[in-house]
Amino acid sequence: xxxxxxxxxxxxxxxxxxxxxxxxxxxxxxxxxxxxxxxxxxxxxxxxxxxxxxxxxxxxxxxxxxxxxxxxxxxxxxxxxxxxxxxxxxxxxxxxxxxxxxxxxxxxxxxxxxxxxxxxxxxxxxxxxxxxxxxxxxxxxxxxxxxxxxxxxxxxxxxxxxxxxxxxxxxxxxxxxxxxxxxxxxxxxxxxxxxxxxxxxxxxxxxxxxxxxxxxxxxxxxxxxxxxxxxxxxxxxxxxxxxxxxxxxxxxxxxxxxxxxxxxxxxxxxxxxxxxxxxxxxxxxxxxxxxxxxxxxxxxxxxxxxxxxxxxxxxxxxxxxxxxxxxxxxxxxx
Amino acid sequence: xxxxxxxxxxxxxxxxxxxxxxxxxxxxxxxxxxxxxxxxxxxxxxxxxxxxxxxxxxxxxxxxxxxxxxxxxxxxxxxxxxxxxxxxxxxxxxxxxxxxxxxxxxxxxxxxxxxxxxxxxxxxxxxxxxxxxxxxxxxxxxxxxxxxxxxxxxxxxxxxxxxxxxxxxxxxxxxxxxxxxxxxxxxxxxxxxxxxxxxxxxxxxxxxxxxxxxxxxxxxxxxxxxxxxxxxxxxxxxxxxxxxxxxxxxxxxxxxxxxxxxxxxxxxxxxxxxxxxxxxxxxxxxxxxxxxxxxxxxxxxxxxxxxxxx
Amino acid sequence: xxxxxxxxxxxxxxxxxxxxxxxxxxxxxxxxxxxxxxxxxxxxxxxxxxxxxxxxxxxxxxxxxxxxxxxxxxxxxxxxxxxxxxxxxxxxxxxxxxxxxxxxxxxxxxxxxxxxxxxxxxxxxxxxxxxxxxxxxxxxxxxxxxxxxxxxxxxxxxxxxxxxxxxxxxxxxxxxxxxxxxxxxxxxxxxxxxxxxxxxxxxxxxxxxxxxxxxxxxxxxxxxxxxxxxxxxxxxxxxxxxxxxxxxxxxxxxxxxxxxxxxxxxxxxxxxxxxxxxxxxxxxxxxxxxxxxxxxxxxxxxxxxxxxxxxxxxxxxxxxxxxxxxxxxxxxxxxxxxxxx
Numbered sequence: 001x002x003x004x005x006x007x008x009x010x011x012x013x014x015x016x017x018x019x020x021x022x023x024x025x026x027x028x029x030x031x032x033x034x035x036x037x038x039x040x041x042x043x044x045x046x047x048x049x050x051x052x053x054x055x056x057x058x059x060x061x062x063x064x065x066x067x068x069x070x071x072x073x074x075x076x077x078x079x080x081x082x083x084x085x086x087x088x089x090x091x092x093x094x095x096x097x098x099x100x101x102x103x104x105x106x107x108x109x110x111x112x113x114x115x116x117x118x119x120x121x122x123x124x125x126x127x128x129x130x131x132x133x134x135x136x137x138x139x140x141x142x143x144x145x146x147x148x149x150x151x152x153x154x155x156x157x158x159x160x161x162x163x164x165x166x167x168x169x170x171x172x173x174x175x176x177x178x179x180x181x182x183x184x185x186x187x188x189x190x191x192x193x194x195x196x197x198x199x200x201x202x203x204x205x206x207x208x209x210x211x212x213x214x215x216x217x218x219x220x221x222x223x224x225x226x227x228x229x230x231x232x233x234x235x236x237x238x239x240x241x242x243x244x245x246x247x248x249x250x251x252x253x254x255x256x257x258x259x260x261x262x263x264x265x266x267x268x269x270x271x272x273x274x275x276x277x278x279x280x281x282x283x284x285x286x287x288x289x290x291x292x293x294x295x296x297x298x299x300x301x302x303x304x305x306x307x308x309x310x311x312x313x314x315x316x317x318x319x320x321x322x323x324x325x326x327x328x329x330x331x332x333x334x
Numbered sequence: 335x336x337x338x339x340x341x342x343x344x345x346x347x348x349x350x351x352x353x354x355x356x357x358x359x360x361x362x363x364x365x366x367x368x369x370x371x372x373x374x375x376x377x378x379x380x381x382x383x384x385x386x387x388x389x390x391x392x393x394x395x396x397x398x399x400x401x402x403x404x405x406x407x408x409x410x411x412x413x414x415x416x417x418x419x420x421x422x423x424x425x426x427x428x429x430x431x432x433x434x435x436x437x438x439x440x441x442x443x444x445x446x447x448x449x450x451x452x453x454x455x456x457x458x459x460x461x462x463x464x465x466x467x468x469x470x471x472x473x474x475x476x477x478x479x480x481x482x483x484x485x486x487x488x489x490x491x492x493x494x495x496x497x498x499x500x501x502x503x504x505x506x507x508x509x510x511x512x513x514x515x516x517x518x519x520x521x522x523x524x525x526x527x528x529x530x531x532x533x534x535x536x537x538x539x540x541x542x543x544x545x546x547x548x549x550x551x552x553x554x555x556x557x558x559x560x561x562x563x564x565x566x567x568x569x570x571x572x573x574x575x576x577x578x579x580x581x582x583x584x585x586x587x588x589x590x591x592x593x594x595x596x597x598x599x600x601x602x603x604x605x606x607x608x609x610x611x612x613x614x615x616x617x618x619x620x621x622x623x624x625x626x627x628x629x630x631x632x633x634x635x636x637x638x639x640x641x642x643x644x
Numbered sequence: 645x646x647x648x649x650x651x652x653x654x655x656x657x658x659x660x661x662x663x664x665x666x667x668x669x670x671x672x673x674x675x676x677x678x679x680x681x682x683x684x685x686x687x688x689x690x691x692x693x694x695x696x697x698x699x700x701x702x703x704x705x706x707x708x709x710x711x712x713x714x715x716x717x718x719x720x721x722x723x724x725x726x727x728x729x730x731x732x733x734x735x736x737x738x739x740x741x742x743x744x745x746x747x748x749x750x751x752x753x754x755x756x757x758x759x760x761x762x763x764x765x766x767x768x769x770x771x772x773x774x775x776x777x778x779x780x781x782x783x784x785x786x787x788x789x790x791x792x793x794x795x796x797x798x799x800x801x802x803x804x805x806x807x808x809x810x811x812x813x814x815x816x817x818x819x820x821x822x823x824x825x826x827x828x829x830x831x832x833x834x835x836x837x838x839x840x841x842x843x844x845x846x847x848x849x850x851x852x853x854x855x856x857x858x859x860x861x862x863x864x865x866x867x868x869x870x871x872x873x874x875x876x877x878x879x880x881x882x883x884x885x886x887x888x889x890x891x892x893x894x895x896x897x898x899x900x901x902x903x904x905x906x907x908x909x910x911x912x913x914x915x916x917x918x919x920x921x922x923x924x925x926x927x928x929x930x931x932x933x934x935x936x937x938x939x940x941x942x943x944x945x946x947x948x949x950x951x952x953x954x955x956x957x958x959x960x961x962x963x964x965x966x967x968x969x970x971x972x973x974x975x976x977x978x979x980x981x982x983x984x985x
Contacts, residue, residue: 051836190861191861191863191906192919193919195907195918199915199918220907220909224916257836259909261835262835263867264864265868265891265903265906266911267910279807280834
């Protein structure tokens with residue numbers, strides 16, 4: 001379990017990222033990610049779920065060091081990322097924590113062969129290999145992700161969306177990573193192709209020992225592959241815990257709303273929340289208080305004044321909700 | 335995501351593929367094909383002037399101010415030079431200036447434009463300021479001032495001056511396209527895997543912009559011809575060089591128009607216009623390559639579908 | 645089928661084919677598609693990318709532009725054939741009787757005009773002249789979709805994604821048409837907004853009695869709302885029937901594969917397989933059944949014979965498994981043909 005520091009790979013503490021918006025004279029800040037705390041252990045798939053604007057993609061980019069945190073810290077293998085000064089340290093981190101992108105049609109440079117990204121990664125991160133060894137290694141990871149080695153010679157436009165996403169995973173695998181940040185890797189693929197990629201992710205965890213942070217807005221696919229689930233809303237974590245437990249007994253009203261809205265042909269779609277026409281708020285210069293309160297049928301007085309803190313309610317299962325934390329049963333949306 | 339997978343090829347491809355597509359676009363687009371043929375003609379003339387014009391362009395041995403005849407296809411100048419030979423031999427210098435200044439200006443524009451787009455922030459602001467200042471300053475007076483100051487009227491200097499003053503227009507275009515590419519995942523992927531910024535600009539960005547770079551080259555070459563000839567016309571070039579602009583200079587000097595010898599002005603003017611047109615026409619092909627929506631679609635005769643057929 | 649008998653169908657599509665005329669020859673994006681839509685009926689058209697569903701939609705709405713063109717078949721709206729009519733002739737039907745909701749509101753709404761101005765545009769184009777009538781109707785349709793009429797003054801970018809889509813639907817309702825065609829209106833929305841939009845559409849349909857054709861790739865979403873379902877594959881109809889029947893007992897192996905590709909949040913966690921291979925390139929259609937290279941129940945016949953639509957207890961399925969001739973062919977044993985992608 002991730003709480004055991006022995007197997008903890010990455011930990012985010014009070015991670016915050018704000019963006020200045022508006023023109024040059026405006027002083028508004030968008031709170032994309034606010035005080036987010038979580039950890040990822042070895043050999044586990046953690047799903048980070050939320051609607052667009054929830055801050056999940058920004059969180060991934062913070063972990064990938066594309067953005068610098070406005071506040072808070074990220075610890076990798078116990079050491080803070082701010083201490084990565086030299087190019088060698090940073091290169092080592094980007095090799096161990098690579099990212100897989102969402103859009104299969106723009107994640108590869110169309111001008112080069114499909115092998116380009118893989119070979120470049122090898123050149124940068126494993127310089128001890130010779131050119132021949134690089135090619136061999138590229139062929140090997142292609143087989144691991146289920147592609148023919150001869151595809152290395154093709155161009156991106158010759159591959160289907162599903163094949164391109166597999167190349168994306170190959171590019172990440174080739175640096176022998178410990179944690180792969182997968183930003184909605186299947187959202188743009190056809191439904192019948194998604195399962196293949198999701199199965200690949202499970203295989204990578206089981207056979208290659210890689211952890212994956214799986215960012216998605218699709219709870220059903222999260223359930224299919226992930227061990228733990230983190231639900232984000234309006235830049236904060238609403239609930240987190242082992243996935244089966246969170247799905248079986250969600251403690252945060254937003255999680256309940258989300259679960260009730262997931263269409264599943266094998267079950268009737270909940271209509272109780274038809275009155276909910278709300279949208280996640282744009283978090284600009286927010287006041288304290290729970291950000292879900294406008295849509296929450298259980299909101300109490302405290303929810304307006306005090307921002308709830310993510311607190312463990314049951315071992316391993318935490319929620320940021322005042323009502324849940326009082327111990328009362330939360331049944332907001334059926 | 336594309337809702338029809340009818341087209342097998344996506345938008346971009348390798349340099350070789352881009353080359354082939356450019357070739358096809360040029361061939362299919364009539365305007366561009368015309369421009370291509372014209373340019374080819376001029377290149378041949380520049381490469382083998384002696385084969386086409388037997389007379390020396392500089393020898394002042396002929397009777398002055400003759401009209402066109404079998405011996406002198408374009409007539410002679412006020413100094414007794416054969417104008418046909420001048421026009422033919424002059425092509426070489428003009429093309430050298432066009433291609434040289436075109437390449438150099440495009441290179442500068444690419445460096446400035448793409449770097450500004452890639453780095454963003456304050457660097458973008460600074461480079462943009464520089465670009466805008468140059469854009470706003472009227473180029474021709476600037477060129478006159480610089481040329482007069484530099485005084486050396488050699489071709490190399492001319493090319494340098496033209497390139498360093500004229501890159502700003504295409505820099506804007508290249509920056510725009512680089513900006514649209516900037517958030518493409520493959521660039522972010524390159525960043526995340528640890529590539530250096532210079533590598534990303536040179537290897538990841540520029541090759542995907544080949545079509546636009548070629549179009550920028552054509553624009554800059556056109557600009558170079560026009561301004562080079564104009565400079566030579568006002569006497570800032572080497573008056574003894576064989577070039578269309580200097581032909582105009584001497585025509586002006588000898589008051590050819592006032593005396594009624596129109597051909598002496600028309601011939602070099604027409605040459606400049608024709609070569610400029612060649613470059614401009616070729617540019618049409620790149621509009622298409624860059625934006626497939628502009629490709630000419632063959633009109634389909636819609637079948638009259640009988641309402642009875644079901 | 646459980647739906648009550650309908651008098652005259654609102655839309656009748658018969659043998660419709662659409663081809664794209666390209667340099668290297670034509671490609672058939674839609675091949676011999678036939679279906680009807682009854683009054684007040686909700687028909688879902690489902691398929692993956694490249695199956696031709698969007699092209700089909702455009703063809704029905706007469707919005708095809710070169711190089712696409714109708715190559716055969718007919719589209720009859722309330723008895724009148726639409727194919728071949730000029731824009732002027734279509735104007736009478738457009739929007740008054742048949743309206744379209746596009747995939748992305750941001751693409752369909754004019755970003756520099758307020759919502760109210762765009763509604764006014766539409767109404768004036770269709771002959772409504774009086775200003776007070778226009779304003780009243782605009783406010784009314786916005787209220788129908790649950791948007792405060794004050795937003796008539798708003799610009800599209802000021803509305804959230806869900807609100808924009810609802811504004812699009814309001815615009816389609818301006819003349820309470822008999823048929824509304826929707827092209828993936830929910831694909832850009834989050835799951836909660838998606839659900840509330842679908843509920844809204846269903847409520848409107850029940851209140852005003854119009855028919856809906858809803859094109860989507862999300863089968864699980866449509867399952868809760870459509871009366872009948874049409875599954876498309878490689879430009880053809882592969883299965884067509886009542887939604888409930890198709891979900892309870894899918895006939896075509898492709899439909900079966902699709903239904904099994906949806907992980908569920910209910911019930912036990914089971915490993916899924918998806919459908920191996922990729923949808924075919926329409927320029928290189930396989931011989932025989934178009935699905936046979938990926939079909940787990942492929943027979944020898946399937947490689948040569950292209951199946952027609954066969955009635956299987958009320959559902960139409962394009963599959964030789966249900967062809968009576970199969971009983972004759974004793975060598976027809978399923979030979980699994982799985983390819984990996």
